[in-house]
Amino acid sequence: MAFSPITHIRHFDIAVPDFEKQIDFYKNHWGLTVMEDDGDVVYFAAEGSPEQYVTRVRRSADKRLDLVAFGAADRASVDQLAQQLGSSGVSLVKEPDVLQTLGGGYGFRFFDLEGRTVEVSTEVETRKHRKIEERESVPVRLSHVVLNSPEPEKMRAWYEKHLGFRLSDTLNHPHTGDLFYFMRCSSQHHSMAIARAPHASLQHASFELRGIDEYMRGSGRIIRAGFRKIWGPGRHRAGDNTFTYFIDPNGNTMEYTTELAELDEDTWHPSIFDVQEPETSDQWGTGGDMDEFITREMFNDPDKGLFIPPPV
Numbered sequence: 001m002a003f004s005p006i007t008h009i010r011h012f013d014i015a016v017p018d019f020e021k022q023i024d025f026y027k028n029h030w031g032l033t034v035m036e037d038d039g040d041v042v043y044f045a046a047e048g049s050p051e052q053y054v055t056r057v058r059r060s061a062d063k064r065l066d067l068v069a070f071g072a073a074d075r076a077s078v079d080q081l082a083q084q085l086g087s088s089g090v091s092l093v094k095e096p097d098v099l100q101t102l103g104g105g106y107g108f109r110f111f112d113l114e115g116r117t118v119e120v121s122t123e124v125e126t127r128k129h130r131k132i133e134e135r136e137s138v139p140v141r142l143s144h145v146v147l148n149s150p151e152p153e154k155m156r157a158w159y160e161k162h163l164g165f166r167l168s169d170t171l172n173h174p175h176t177g178d179l180f181y182f183m184r185c186s187s188q189h190h191s192m193a194i195a196r197a198p199h200a201s202l203q204h205a206s207f208e209l210r211g212i213d214e215y216m217r218g219s220g221r222i223i224r225a226g227f228r229k230i231w232g233p234g235r236h237r238a239g240d241n242t243f244t245y246f247i248d249p250n251g252n253t254m255e256y257t258t259e260l261a262e263l264d265e266d267t268w269h270p271s272i273f274d275v276q277e278p279e280t281s282d283q284w285g286t287g288g289d290m291d292e293f294i295t296r297e298m299f300n301d302p303d304k305g306l307f308i309p310p311p312v
Contacts, residue, residue, distance in 0.1 A: 004163070004185070005072040005073065005078065006071070006120065006163050006164060006165070007073055007185065008071045008188075009069070009070055009142060009191040009192065010119075010121065011051060011053050011056060011069045011142060012054075012065065012069070012205050013056040013065070013066035013067050014064070014202070014250075015058040015059070015060035015063065015064045015310065016059070016060065016249075017061055018249050019059040022057050022248065022249050023037075025248050026055070029221070030139070030254065031047075031137065033046070033047055035052060035053050035102060039059075040058065041057070041058045043056050045127060045129075046138070046140060046141050046142060046207065047138055047139070047140070048138075048139070049139075049141040049142070050127055050129050051127065051141070052103030052124060052125060052126075053103070054139070054207070058311075064308075065116060065305060066310035067109065067119050068147075069119040069120070069121060070120050071120075071122065071124070072121065073122065074123075077122065078096050078107055078120060078121065079096055081120060082095065082096050082108050082110075085110055085162060090162060091111045092110045093109035093110055093111060093117055093309045099124070103124040104124060104125055105122060105124030107121025108120060111307055113154060114151075114155065115306030115307035116147070116200070132209075132214070134210070134213070135213060135214060135217060136210065137210075137214045137221060139207035139208060139256075140208045140209060140210055141208050142206075142208070143191075143207060143241075143260055144190050144192060144205075145202070145204075145206070146192070146203040146204050146205075147195070147201075148195050148197035148199065148201040148202070148298075148300060149194050149195065149197060149200055150197060152181055152194045155181075156183065159183060160183075165183040165192065166183065166184050167181060167182070167183060168184045168189050168190055168238070168263065169271050169273060170182070170270060170272045171272075172272050172273065172274060172275065173275050173276065174274065174276065177196075178196070179275060180194070180195050180238075181193060181194045182238055187262045187264075187265060188261075188263075189239040189261040189262070189263055190239060190260075197299045198299060199302040200306060201302055201303045202252055202300055203253065203298050205254055206254075207256060207257070208260065209256055209257070215233075215244075215258040216233060218256050219244040222246050227248070228247045230297050230298075231294050232244030232256075232288075233284075233287055234282035234283070234284050234285075235282060235283045235284045236283070237273055237281070237283055238280070240261045241260040242257055242258050243257055243287065244257075244287075253297060275290070
């Protein structure tokens with residue numbers, strides 16, 4: 001794709017049946033800040049991020065990923081992308097218009113290849129944020145989102161063709177093929193990744209902490225609070241970032257990370273990493289082996305919101 005309007009990831013939004021426990025998790029344990037709460041929808045910000053919110057939680061009988069939102073440079077970019085997607089047969093949920101969600105802005109929504117709702121926006125009001133201090137173990141920003149797909153090759157091609165994402169690295173098994181595509185829309189190694197799974201779902205969402213010490217302190221706080229840790233602490237090879245994965249109250253996987261690699265767009269060449277090599281999953285060897293139990297946990301439940309736009 002010659003034209004790539006995507007500048008960064010803004011937020012991911014989920015709907016959950018156990019609403020109160022999810023709100024308590026993000027607010028009182030994970031370290032996010034409530035920006036708006038109407039009783040059925042709560043917007044959460046990361047203290048170090050200028051984004052109005054990095055995740056939104058909606059009360060619902062069905063668990064689903066409501067949408068993933070990306071930023072664009074300006075209105076012309078938003079309009080051009082909408083025109084290109086429409087002419088390519090992509091189903092638009094909403095035409096470009098003023099957004100009615102927190103922070104306003106201008107944007108539109110559409111379905112990706114597998115029916116997830118994606119939003120692209122610009123001119124969203126920035127929030128007053130602050131520098132995260134030493135030993136302060138709260139998220140600085142949303143790092144990335146990983147999507148499960150039964151056909152990751154097609155998903156990778158779709159996001160490359162229609163949104164201009166670039167491949168950073170691949171995780172491969174010699175016998176079963178490609179398992180993981182790390183995709184970027186900026187110099188950050190990945191803002192999104194696509195993982196092979198039996199069904200479409202949210203694999204995990206990752207939050208960036210200030211540094212190694214803050215990442216370890218945050219991981220320890222979540223462990224001490226009694227939330228289930230399924231993997232970590234460790235350090236991935238692709239992206240060179242740290243990881244600790246936890247299961248939230250609704251069965252989604254949430255990650256603390258830090259030090260995700262920044263790439264030189266002109267010189268970077270994607271690598272293919274063999275998942276049979278222990279260092280591929282964890283360079284440090286501290287997180288424990290990536291096994292079938294962890295993989296099944298990250299498959300998550302099948303998404304019940306495919307090709308159904310969220311009400312908010």
